[in-house]
Amino acid sequence: MLRIEHFSKTYSKGVKAVDDLSLHIAPGEIFGFIGHNGAGKTTTLRAVAGVMDFDQGSIAIDGHDIRTDTLAAKRATAFLPDNPDLYDFLTGIQFLTFIGDIYQIPGDARRNLIEKYAGAFQLTGNLGSPIGSYSHGMKQKLALISALIRRPRLLLLDEPFVGLDPTAAHLLKQFWAELCQEGGSVFFSTHVLEVAEKLCHRIAIIKQGRLIRMGNTAELVGDSTLEDLFLELEGDGHG
Amino acid sequence: MANFRALLWLNFKALLSTMRVGRKKRSFSGLGALALVAGLSVYISGLYSALLAQQLAPVGALPVLLVLMSLVAVILGFFFSLFAAQGVVFGAKDNDLMLSLPISPFVLMLSRTLALYLENLVSTVFVLLPAGVIYLWYGGPGGWPVLPLLLVSALFLNLLPTLLTLIVGFVLAWLSSRFPKKALASSLLQLLLLALILVGAFWLGSAINNVGNAVPAILAFFQSWGRPFLMLANGVGGGEPLQLLGLWVLCLIPFLAVTWLFAWQYKAIITRLSTHRSRSDYKLGKLTAAGQRGALLRKEARRWLGTPVYVFNTGIGLLLIPGAGVAALLNRESIAHFLTMTDGLSLSPLLMMGLGFCLSTVAITASSISLEGKQIWLLQCAPIPVSTILGMKMAFQLLVTLPCLLVGWLLLSLSFALSPAEWVLLLADSLLFALLCAPLGLWLNLRFPKLDAVNDAVVVKQSMSAVLTTFLPMVLLVPFFLIWLFFLDDLGAPGVLGVYAAVLALAAGGVFALVRRQGPALFQQLSE
Numbered sequence: 001m002l003r004i005e006h007f008s009k010t011y012s013k014g015v016k017a018v019d020d021l022s023l024h025i026a027p028g029e030i031f032g033f034i035g036h037n038g039a040g041k042t043t044t045l046r047a048v049a050g051v052m053d054f055d056q057g058s059i060a061i062d063g064h065d066i067r068t069d070t071l072a073a074k075r076a077t078a079f080l081p082d083n084p085d086l087y088d089f090l091t092g093i094q095f096l097t098f099i100g101d102i103y104q105i106p107g108d109a110r111r112n113l114i115e116k117y118a119g120a121f122q123l124t125g126n127l128g129s130p131i132g133s134y135s136h137g138m139k140q141k142l143a144l145i146s147a148l149i150r151r152p153r154l155l156l157l158d159e160p161f162v163g164l165d166p167t168a169a170h171l172l173k174q175f176w177a178e179l180c181q182e183g184g185s186v187f188f189s190t191h192v193l194e195v196a197e198k199l200c201h202r203i204a205i206i207k208q209g210r211l212i213r214m215g216n217t218a219e220l221v222g223d224s225t226l227e228d229l230f231l232e233l234e235g236d237g238h239g
Numbered sequence: 240m241a242n243f244r245a246l247l248w249l250n251f252k253a254l255l256s257t258m259r260v261g262r263k264k265r266s267f268s269g270l271g272a273l274a275l276v277a278g279l280s281v282y283i284s285g286l287y288s289a290l291l292a293q294q295l296a297p298v299g300a301l302p303v304l305l306v307l308m309s310l311v312a313v314i315l316g317f318f319f320s321l322f323a324a325q326g327v328v329f330g331a332k333d334n335d336l337m338l339s340l341p342i343s344p345f346v347l348m349l350s351r352t353l354a355l356y357l358e359n360l361v362s363t364v365f366v367l368l369p370a371g372v373i374y375l376w377y378g379g380p381g382g383w384p385v386l387p388l389l390l391v392s393a394l395f396l397n398l399l400p401t402l403l404t405l406i407v408g409f410v411l412a413w414l415s416s417r418f419p420k421k422a423l424a425s426s427l428l429q430l431l432l433l434a435l436i437l438v439g440a441f442w443l444g445s446a447i448n449n450v451g452n453a454v455p456a457i458l459a460f461f462q463s464w465g466r467p468f469l470m471l472a473n474g475v476g477g478g479e480p481l482q483l484l485g486l487w488v489l490c491l492i493p494f495l496a497v498t499w500l501f502a503w504q505y506k507a508i509i510t511r512l513s514t515h516r517s518r519s520d521y522k523l524g525k526l527t528a529a530g531q532r533g534a535l536l537r538k539e540a541r542r543w544l545g546t547p548v549y550v551f552n553t554g555i556g557l558l559l560i561p562g563a564g565v566a567a568l569l570n571r572e573s574i575a576h577f578l579t580m581t582d583g584l585s586l587s588p589l590l591m592m593g594l595g596f597c598l599s600t601v602a603i604t605a606s607s608i609s610l611e612g613k614q615i616w617l618l619q620c621a622p623i624p625v626s627t628i629l630g631m632k633m634a635f636q637l638l639v640t641l642p643c644l645l646v647g648w649l650l651l652s653l654s655f656a657l658s659p660a661e662w663v664l665l666l667a668d669s670l671l672f673a674l675l676c677a678p679l680g681l682w683l684n685l686r687f688p689k690l691d692a693v694n695d696a697v698v699v700k701q702s703m704s705a706v707l708t709t710f711l712p713m714v715l716l717v718p719f720f721l722i723w724l725f726f727l728d729d730l731g732a733p734g735v736l737g738v739y740a741a742v743l744a745l746a747a748g749g750v751f752a753l754v755r756r757q758g759p760a761l762f763q764q765l766s767e
Contacts, residue, residue: 049616049619049620050619050620051616051619051620051766052763052766053763053764070622071622071623071624072622074620074621074622075622077620079616079620081616083613084616085612085613085614085616086614086617087538087541087542087614087617089541089542089545089546090538090541092521093521093523094541097526097534098534098537098538100526100528101528101529101530101531101533101534102531102534102535102621102622102623103621103622104528104530104531105528106528107525107526107527107528110526110528111523111525111526114523114526115523118523124521124522124523125519125520125521126519126521127521127523128520128521129519129521
């Protein structure tokens with residue numbers, strides 16, 4: 001579903017954010033991306049989403065290269081940044097209609113999908129209000145609904161659990177499982193290691209822009225915990 | 240006191256640090272904004288003061304010049320900082336951070352108000368000073384002490400526009416937080432204010448030629464509510480220190496009272512203003528689908544109509560064009576009479592200058608990238624070609640401009656008797672001018688984006704791209720003026736318009752090509 005080959009990104013003044021990263025995510029897989037602040041997680045996710053250009057390597061989503069077949073790659077993807085700022089001047093339903101039009105979701109299907117996801121996240125009643133009047137959690141839910149109604153092949157999420165209440169977090173995990181059953185994949189970054197350990201089929205740990213460990217979650221963690229493994233790899237010791 | 244100084248510096252910087260060159264803030268950016276306000280104030284004051292002084296000096300009523308120009312100073316100060324009061328004092332985005340600091344809300348409010356006062360002071364001083372110089376130049380009484388007294392009085396007089404912007408800014412912020420159609424309510428209120436200012440300017444313009452005869456009526460008018468302005472003239476030019484002292488007290492007391500009142504309740508006010516209630520009774524109905532282009536156009540329209548400061552700053556020209564047409568139609572007989580007196584004045588190039596000036600102010604695309612702000616990621620990851628995104632931004636500007644232009648042109652064509660060739664070319668020139676402004680604004684905004692502005696007013700009123708997009712097309716009217724000046728006899732009015740059409744077509748084509756070639760890459764780099 002996602003193939004990243006030798007991806008590198010250097011910011012101005014020669015700061016290398018990501019260095020020669022390669023990873024593959026198979027259909028039906030939930031893939032966790034872990035690292036300390038500034039390790040290069042967000043840079044990678046933004047490059048995969050086509051929001052940011054990069055220096056070296058290639059990224060393909062569902063067989064479409066993000067550089068040469070950009071629109072097809074973007075059509076297969078739904079990306080949510082860590083703090084999804086939405087259009088405050090639109091109402092919730094206007095925003096979802098905008099997304100529906102941009103991703104060319106047919107009217108009937110759009111209504112059913114909005115009904116399903118907005119109902120599940122208990123946001124239907126608020127869809128007539130301007131997004132500017134929403135709380136942070138409501139905005140987060142609306143952003144998730146806008147991503148899920150696209151029926152993406154690849155769901156890209158940067159810190160998706162920040163700001164979500166426990167019910168919404170539980171629902172989100174259910175919807176991920178549903179997406180994966182249909183052949184889609186989830187690629188997300190998180191600092192919540194317990195969640196990553198429980199949810200992810202595979203995990204990659206990145207440090208200072210370089211991939212330092214990747215593999216099946218159970219095999220990587222072994223008898224230890226993901227937290228222990230992470231701290232060990234980060235060189236912070238065990239306390 | 241150290242806290243207060245730090246806050247004042249921060250808030251003043253927030254008001255001024257709005258222009259950006261490339262992606263780096265430059266230290267001169269705030270000074271640039273101040274210089275712009277100062278320059279505009281000197282220009283307006285110099286022009287009106289000279290015109291008024293010519294009328295007032297022969298009848299020995301020069302002090303009336305100080306009365307009128309101090310009123311102009313207050314109006315200009317109010318106009319320049321109206322949105323700043325709404326945005327910085329009552330609608331600042333850093334309220335949560337500021338209120339969590341160990342600073343009293345009272346001090347926070349005072350620092351924000353003082354920052355507003357300092358911004359206003361620039362326009363007040365640069366209106367009063369040229370007026371004082373012209374007053375002395377024409378032999379106004381009082382001698383050289385007039386200038387230092389005017390400067391000191393400016394410090395007090397400036398409290399009035401600050402007080403007014405504070406009150407109106409509060410009302411605007413309150414409207415924005417209370418009404419479901421808050422943007423519409425706010426836009427209507429601002430348009431009402433604009434109409435009052437335009438009526439005032441029109442009154443001043445029409446009265447200026449007759450001001451010498453109207454001195455007693457003006458003085459009677461200022462005896463009542465305009466008393467402070469009369470006191471300033473009496474105190475500064477008439478050597479009446481008590482009047483001056485009275486003026487200072489009259490300005491200071493209401494300002495202190497209102498500011499204290501706002502400061503006392505500041506935390507409650509901004510908490511109430513920032514509390515939004517989301518309704519929870521929406522029921523999902525039938526949803527209709529549209530195309531990508533339609534979705535983008537609707538988004539641009541909602542953004543424009545949903546942001547009063549955006550409508551207000553870019554929509555004046557749209558109103559002026561048909562407004563000028565209506566005015567021309569109503570006054571066509573007096574204009575025709577005037578034209579018979581100006582032997583050989585060619586009207587069509589003059590109309591083109593006017594239309595060009597109005598079209599320059601419709602700089603919608605100049606802010607459309609910056610106003611995407613932190614939401615830019617939504618478009619960057621959307622499966623739409625960047626050329627379509629940029630194209631729809633230009634299309635929206637043309638969509639609101641062209642109907643107004645066509646109505647204005649039609650009304651003007653009914654008002655004046657010009658040759659068919661001139662009318663066709665006038666329409667062609669103005670259409671090409673509009674076609675130039677839309678991509679120019681977009682390209683400049685891509686070159687000088689401001690995605691992290693503290694509020695929308697900063698982007699729309701003071702950002703580099705907004706300022707350049709308004710002034711560059713005006714500069715493009717200069718070659719037209721030169722062609723008109725030097726080649727009118729050889730080419731005739733249709734020839735002048737024809738040559739200018741060719742120039743505009745080349746310029747518009749060039750800027751379109753620039754957007755097409757550089758736009759996608761510049762757009763993709765925006766959030767990096």
